Amino acid sequence: MSNDEQIRAGFIASRFARLSTSGKLLLILTLALLPLGLIASLASIETARANHANRAAAARLLAGDSADRLSLFLDHVSASLRLAGRGGGAGACRRAAEEISVAGVESARVALFNPAGRLICASASFPGTLPLRAPGVxxxxxxxxxxxxxxxxxxxGQNWALAELPRALLAKVSHPNAVDGSYDLRLADGRGGVMPLAAMRTVALGRDIVSQLPVAQGQLRLAMRVESLPLSANELLITALPLLMWLAAAAIGWVVANRLILRPLGELQRAIETARARGGALVMPAMTTPAQEIRDLGDALSGAMATIARHEAELEDGLARQTRLTREVHHRVKNNLQVVASLLNIHARGARTPEAIAAYGAIQRRVDALALVHRSHYAELEINRGVALRPLIGELAANLRGSAPPGMAPPRLVLDTRLFSATQDVAVPVAFLITELVELAMFRLPGTEIRIGLDGEGPDLEPGRARLSIVSPGLADAAAPRDEAFVRGERVVGGLARQLRTTLVTDAEAGRFALDIIVMDEGQPRMDGAGGRDLVMQQRGGALPPVHMGG
Structure with a gap:
């Protein structure tokens, strides 16, 4: 089998698999019974064609009968005229007209002339003398x-005779005895003259059968056209009966299967969905005519759902215990981090040298960043939607601005972030990276402006990622010489970027650091660490206005 045939077969199989069971059953029954119905219908059609051929032959026989009747009548007219010409006298024309005419129709008109064309006698309705030349015998x-x-x-002989035969008389004579009027008769001569003898009544869906026969030694031609039905009522019924039986068999099979199997299965499915939605036991519906196998299936499902409900209750109890233990562990870690922060604050107050004070401040800022992420993650356990980055960055920026040493101008922080969430594995490096860069900027250029952005739109951004950028004049090369602290900070930031499995993009002239991070969702409302609704999440999915910290 070629690749195209395999693809076509797979497409047909997939389309068939999408059908419902009732649709599949109806399609299979239809295709299985269709050949039998077609064979029976074709046999009926052949029988109808043979019957139509017989009707055509009968119509030709009728046309021959009409031509023979008309020829005999014209021979009778000729004999009557000869007899009138030999007898002569005034009564000869009247007798000849009476012999030619047929009762119930318009009478024929007869006239007798001498060789000079003078009228000898005429029937009562003859119009008058006609100046005609004598014909042949x-x-x-x-x-x-x-x-x-x-x-x-x-x-x-010495005289010559003339007979005028009206159309009604000829139509009466040539009418076939075995036809009910659904025919058309026309009489024509060799000079283009045509006399319609009978008009045909139209038959719906009829077919024309035309026969032309010579009359009176070929001087005239009689044309008969008969309309015949292609199929009579009985033939139509016989032809359509196999197709009706095919449709009835497919429909009956579908109804029986739908009533005994498919409908009870649908009721059983709805009962299972109801039990799953309500969390209770399976209540079997009242089924009047289901198969016994479906009843057994319902009983088995009822037992299985009871077992599943019992197991789910046990799992819920175990999960509740695990959640309480996890919450207790996080609570103790948070308390320990707060103790460490307090100890660092106490020791920082007792430091005497500026270097020690700066070291204590740097360590305390990083511990605060870790504690902030952990507190946000602890709150995330309540709803399981990840750590909200916008509140995290906002609180982290406020803490960093407040940690500026006495006598130093605090930085001006501008937050332009959208609503994203991230896992703890992403939130911790992000918090440390922001801490490193903000600390570098505010110590290199006190009072500088620091812009922190988090955007999820961009032509080069992959789905599920957002771009974190920190821009400040204090990070530019023109702000201060590149000392050991700045080089160490760049190395730390690069390591954090590798931990995030992303590429750090820097612009030394503009003082810009940017990298793409993995986010979970955008614009989802969540609970903050205090248990209340986060006010900055009121605008869902769109960009929020920047937040300014400092003058």
Whole structure:
């Protein structure tokens, strides 16, 4: 099998798998019974075609019968005219007209002329003398221009005779005995004259059967057109019956399977969902006609759900105990960090040299940063959404500004951060990195402005990351010489960036440090460490206005 065939087969299988069970059952039954229905329908169609061919042959026989009847009638007219011409006299024309006419229709008109064209006799309805030349012995048949009558002219020895046959008379004579009127008769001569004898009644969905036969030794042609139904009512029923049986079998199979299997399964599924939503035992629905196997399945599911509910209760108790233990551990770690911070504060007050005071201050700032992250993580345990970075950065910036030594101008901090959360593994390096850079900037250039930004938009940002940037004139090369403290701080910041598995981008002229960090979500409201709703989270998903600290 080629790759294209495999792809096509996989696509068909996936589309079939998406169907519901009732749809699959209906499709399978339909495809399984369709060949049988088609075979039976084709056999019925062939039978209908044979019947149509028989009807066409019967129509041709009727056309031949009409042509023979009309030919015999014209021969009778010719014989009557010859007899009238031999007898002569005024009553000969009247007798000939009576012999030619048929009861119930318009009468024929007969006239007798001498060789000079003078009228000898005529029937009562004949219009008058006609200046005609004597014809031959053989009869001549002419249609008038309007197709209203047929003239029969023939010689009778010394005289010659003329008969005008109206259309109603010819239609009565040529009517086939075995046709109900769904036909069309037309009489035509060789000079373009046409006489319609009967108009056909249209049959819905009928097919034309046309027959043309010569009349009166070929002087005239009789054309019959019959409309025949392609399928009679019985044939249509026989043809459609296999397809109806196919549809009925597929529908009945689908209804039975849906009633006995699929619907009870759906009721059982809804009962399971209700029990899962309410957290109670499985209550079996009242099923009237389900299969016994479905009842057994319901009993088995009821027992399984009772076992699962018991296990879930045990797991919840164990999780509650584990949560209490974890909360106690974090609470003790937080207390220990507070004790360390207090000890550092006491020893810093007793320091005598500026170097010792600066060392105590640097250590205390880092311990405060770790304690702040740990407190935020301890609060995160209550809702399990990660450490909120905006409140963390804001509180960290306030602590760093307040830790400036006496006599030094505190920095001006501008916070432009969006609402993101991060894990503790990300929050701790971020807090230490901000502490290092803010400390470097405020000691190199006292009173400088420090802008801390956290943005999640950018064409080069990967999904799930945000860009943390610290920009300050105090971090630029022009602020102060690159001493040992600045080089050590750059090395620490680079190590923190490697811990975050990201690349640190620096701009020495602008004093900018930036790196991309992994975040959990954006714009999600959460609880802060004090247990209340964080006020800076009121604007959800959008950029919040920058926060300024200091003049």
């Amino acid at each position: 053989a009869p001549q048949l002419l249609l008038d221009g309007k197709g209203g009558m047929l003239r029969v002219i023939l010689g009778t």
